[in-house]
Amino acid sequence: MTKTNAVKNVVIAGGGTAGWMAAAALAKLVGNNINITLVESDDIGTVGVGEATIPPIRTFHKLLGINEQAFMKATQASFKLGISFENWGDENTHYIHSFGATGKECWAGEFHHFWLQGKALGINNPFGDYCYELQAAKAGKFAFNQQNPINYAYHMDATRYAQFLREFSEPLGVKRIEGKIQKVVKNPKTGHIESLILNNGEHINGDFFIDCTGFRGLLIEQALHTGYEDWSHLLPCNSAIAVQTKSTSETVLPLTRSIAHKSGWQWRIPLQNRVGNGLVYCSQYMDDEQAKALLLSNIEGEALTEPRIIKFKTGRRLKGWNKNCLALGLASGFVEPLESTSIHLIMSGIIRFMRLFPFNGITNHAIDEYNKQLKSEIENIRDFIVLHYKVTNRDDSEFWQHCNAMEVPKTLQHKIDLFKQTGRVFLDDGDIFRVDSWVQVMLGQGIEPNQHHLIASMMSDEELTRFLHGIKQQIEQRVSQLPSHHEFLKQYCPA
Numbered sequence: 001m002t003k004t005n006a007v008k009n010v011v012i013a014g015g016g017t018a019g020w021m022a023a024a025a026l027a028k029l030v031g032n033n034i035n036i037t038l039v040e041s042d043d044i045g046t047v048g049v050g051e052a053t054i055p056p057i058r059t060f061h062k063l064l065g066i067n068e069q070a071f072m073k074a075t076q077a078s079f080k081l082g083i084s085f086e087n088w089g090d091e092n093t094h095y096i097h098s099f100g101a102t103g104k105e106c107w108a109g110e111f112h113h114f115w116l117q118g119k120a121l122g123i124n125n126p127f128g129d130y131c132y133e134l135q136a137a138k139a140g141k142f143a144f145n146q147q148n149p150i151n152y153a154y155h156m157d158a159t160r161y162a163q164f165l166r167e168f169s170e171p172l173g174v175k176r177i178e179g180k181i182q183k184v185v186k187n188p189k190t191g192h193i194e195s196l197i198l199n200n201g202e203h204i205n206g207d208f209f210i211d212c213t214g215f216r217g218l219l220i221e222q223a224l225h226t227g228y229e230d231w232s233h234l235l236p237c238n239s240a241i242a243v244q245t246k247s248t249s250e251t252v253l254p255l256t257r258s259i260a261h262k263s264g265w266q267w268r269i270p271l272q273n274r275v276g277n278g279l280v281y282c283s284q285y286m287d288d289e290q291a292k293a294l295l296l297s298n299i300e301g302e303a304l305t306e307p308r309i310i311k312f313k314t315g316r317r318l319k320g321w322n323k324n325c326l327a328l329g330l331a332s333g334f335v336e337p338l339e340s341t342s343i344h345l346i347m348s349g350i351i352r353f354m355r356l357f358p359f360n361g362i363t364n365h366a367i368d369e370y371n372k373q374l375k376s377e378i379e380n381i382r383d384f385i386v387l388h389y390k391v392t393n394r395d396d397s398e399f400w401q402h403c404n405a406m407e408v409p410k411t412l413q414h415k416i417d418l419f420k421q422t423g424r425v426f427l428d429d430g431d432i433f434r435v436d437s438w439v440q441v442m443l444g445q446g447i448e449p450n451q452h453h454l455i456a457s458m459m460s461d462e463e464l465t466r467f468l469h470g471i472k473q474q475i476e477q478r479v480s481q482l483p484s485h486h487e488f489l490k491q492y493c494p495a
């Protein structure tokens with residue numbers, strides 16, 4: 001068993017979202033026991049995208065004691081209740097994957113069995129009519145109070161978020177060094193990283209290093225040669241082009257929009273003062289010039305930035321933790337931004353690492369446990385995202401024909417087949433998306449299950465009709481009492 005000396009000096013390489021999230025969490029939660037140094041290069045800059053999140057980010061902020069209103073003001077944030085998927089199942093179809101629970105479930109089966117039973121009786125209301133968050137999102141409304149809890153996340157400005165976390169971390173003792181890392185020095189015997197050498201010749205020594213250098217993976221890959229599992233055969237998009245625009249209306253919808261195109265999809269993320277837009281595409285079917293033209297012809301409002309192209313390869317680093325180096329953020333892999341899961345993976349990586357923190361030395365068992373949990377989490381996210389590409393009636397371009405024909409992981413194929421044949425969904429270990437999410441997306445993408453659980457037939461037809469009607473009516477009433485999202489932002493956290 002390998003065991004090294006106590007970890008006292010932690011060096012974080014990179015100051016994007018990943019670097020500053022790691023710095024903030026380490027400083028706040030274990031800062032009394034360690035020294036933290038963060039190196040970043042203003043010349044290199046950050047990837048500058050990554051503005052939509054999922055609800056567990058609120059738990060992360062609570063853990064750190066971050067004030068929500070201060071965070072939202074500083075990052076021009078808006079609330080997010082889900083993602084609107086347009087033209088995915090078919091051209092001209094539309095569904096919302098919301099963060100809320102749909103209907104009410106019982107021990108034998110989830111709400112969608114009751115909904116399917118209702119459908120068989122001729123009650124044809126959309127599944128989304130039974131979800132509070134989804135209806136609030138559609139109506140452009142938002143508020144929270146103790147009586148009516150609402151499950152939400154944020155849209156935020158990525159650059160401002162890193163700045164906000166820097167201002168949070170430095171008073172807690174994080175030492176920031178501006179400079180370009182030129183060399184990574186390893187111990188010739190153990191292969192562990194000993195220091196980083198900057199372009200001004202400065203040496204930064206450490207016991208443990210966190211690689212947050214983005215796609216470069218300067219430490220985890222260029223120095224440690226950890227290896228990468230390529231998922232391009234499942235997630236073929238490998239390029240994005242991003243541009244920010246002025247908001248065109250006072251209304252800020254609490255929704256990310258994801259609009260499918262012939263060779264990829266477009267995002268629209270509304271912040272308080274501007275909108276983030278981008279096109280994710282596959283270079284095999286669309287070149288950069290075509291992508292730029294397509295994006296610019298589909299944005300609303302004046303462009304505030306020059307369109308910027310970002311190249312990536314979907315996949316995962318074979319080990320998120322290798323020797324005395326942990327990779328977080330884009331350095332650890334990239335699934336695809338379709339379900340806004342990358343910032344979540346940074347957060348869960350940090351929390352997993354803190355739970356295994358090698359105060360008294362690094363052991364192989366801790367490394368293996370970290371990597372096992374990460375693999376399971378990221379593979380489940382991959383499956384959920386591949387689902388959107390695979391289950392679709394679109395075949396109107398070579399891109400969609402490729403997606404139709406591709407073989408998907410057995411784990412995903414089983415979930416799709418089980419739902420098609422029986423209407424059942426069961427989660428795997430490490431699944432961050434709940435049954436509700438799987439059902440919303442599978443129905444939304446066009447699956448019609450052949451069967452459902454007959455628990456719902458324990459009710460008489462009248463009882464079931466009353467039950468479904470009651471939920472729908474209660475949601476309509478709750479939504480009608482909400483203020484607009486825009487009004488709520490103006491009084492809660494104006495930027």
Ligand code: FAD
Pocket residue numbers: 013014015016017018019039040041042044045046047048049050051052053158179180181182212213214215216218240278310312328329330331337340341342343344
């Ligand atoms: P970066 O932001 O690239 O930061 C790298 C840091 O390393 C920088 O500070 C840089 O200066 C430093 N660095 C690099 N090399 C050196 C060097 N030699 N010396 C010193 N410093 C160095 N995630 C979401 O959760 N939601 C989304 O909606 C979302 N959308 C995305 C859309 C696209 C098109 C892409 C590509 C990604 C998206 N992501 C999204 C992912 C998200 O952008 C990243 O997870 C997040 O920004 C973290 O990036 P990072 O900190 O790992 O890397």
